[in-house]
Amino acid sequence: MKSLSISEARKLVLLSQGLSPKQLKGHALSKTLSVFCRLGYVQIDTISVVQRAHHHTLWSRNQDYRLGHLDQLVADRKVFEYWSHAASYLLMDDYRFTLPRKLAIKSGVENHWYRKDPKLMANVLSRIEIDGPLMAKDFESQRTNKNGWASKPTKQALEMLYMQGDLMISERRNFHKVYDLTERVLPKGIDASVPTQQEHGRFLVFRYLKANGFGTLAEMTYLLKGVKAQVKCVLEQLLESGEIEKIIISDDEYFTCSESLFLLNTRLTRKHARILSPFDNMLIQRNRTSTIFNFDYQLECYVPAPKRKFGYFCLPILWDGKLVARADCKVNKPASKLELMHLYVEPSLKERDAFLAALAQELQAFTKFNQCGEYSIQKVSYDFY
Structure with a gap:
């Protein structure tokens, strides 16, 4: 079993994350898309003390990034909103791998924050089908909580329809979600078949290793519901087939693959500083940040x-x-x-x-x-x- 020094481990993380400054190829927008291809997702956050996290994370890897890039990539149907470990922008090419969670929520196997109101959800869905894309403010309804902090029932219905896959976010206007029917948002030719458990497990493993270089089962399934058993099974299969291997870093075992380890042959540019978002993909798992970067x-x-x-x-x-x-x-x-x-x-x-x-x-x-x-x-x- 190979061992990596802590310096090599850090280098592998930074190269996998695209945080070693180098010239990305193509025009500015294509560079932003290439960042998505490397990371797989970018977390969305509402805090705006400085530029919001989704913009900041992309800019940290592509300093030709412009604030309009995300809206353009959504309009071009290259990325879309859904959940990774949290609310995120995801690659449209990976759309099918969001279906297991959507179907689990729709069937009631997995719970969401809000209680379903089938009648209201049907009315909201019908309204969007007839009127086209709508925002929460386009619906009239009263808050159910007298203190005013609970979201409106129609907002809850919209979110339930979104989380279970009937609706998607077609765009944002002043950061407010615009909901539309999924079939009107998905681009033609997109693979919308439901992956098998093995396909889903392989996707989660290789997506994580490509973006992070190495990882544990717990890291690969961080805040993901109902997937730990299938990912564990897939890891055992991939080890047996030789598609992945185990390595040792500071006496701890991790999984990796030859594609990731090959990055160690690449030079790491060390003398550029990078100011990172608190929600940056490299930092979001705080225990990993503490272990690898002290x-x-x-x-x-x-x-x-x-x-x-x-x-x-x-x-x-x-x-x-x-x-x-x-x-x-x-x-x-x-x-x-x-x-x-x-x-x-x-x-x-x-x-x-x-x-x-x-x-x-x-x-x-x-x-x-x-x-x-x-x-x-x-x-x-x-x-x-």
Whole structure:
């Protein structure tokens, strides 16, 4: 069984994730699509302290990325919205692999957040069939919760129809979902056959390994419902056939494949800094980030203010093949300024001047990406543990 050093493991992750800066081929939009082909999905998030996570994750891998690219790829039916481990944009070519979950929800095998109202769902579906694509605000209904926080029954019906596959998101308008019949959104010729358990398991294994280099069963099935047993079975079959193999990293066993290991022959560009989204694909599994990168990270916007250690929306920073800093920052729109309220540099970082020079270059690009004219760093800490 092969062993990888922790440095080799980090290199493999970064190369698999497309976070080693290199020139992508094609025009700007095709580069964005190529990022999707590498990652498989990009998580959607509503927080807009800086550019939203789905834009940020794509920009981190393609600095020719433009905010209109996602809308264009949705309009071109190259990507679509559904769930990975969370709400995400997915490759349209992978559409059929969302069907097992949709059918499980539709049949009642898998529960969703909302209770089904078959009559209301039928009425909503009929309305869209007749009137065309609609948003939640196009339906009249009262909230069922007197405190005002529960979503409207028609919104719940729309989401149930979306999650079970009768509706898809045809576009977003000012970030609001526009729902349409699935058959009107799917492009012609798309494979809409339901995969077998083995096909689905193989897809989950190889999609994960391509995007991440190596992984465990738990990592491959992270927050995915009802698939662990079938993925475990497929892993055993793939090991027996030699399509994947086991490796050792810091005494822990992982699965990988020759295609991933071949990346180790590629040079890793180390001297460029990268400011990452808290919802970046590389970071979303915090235990993995801690194990491989020795970087304990928590998004503290969900933590009460008095208990925050690093701030409301602290962004991890990658440099020299490692996670070496984090910055609590926000966009000050009236001033057109990107404000870094506090930059925390890991005490273990030795080449501070070289890092700060690389960060300054990245901050210039990040400022422009956030549609700001300038940035400021208000405070820097090197010893904060």
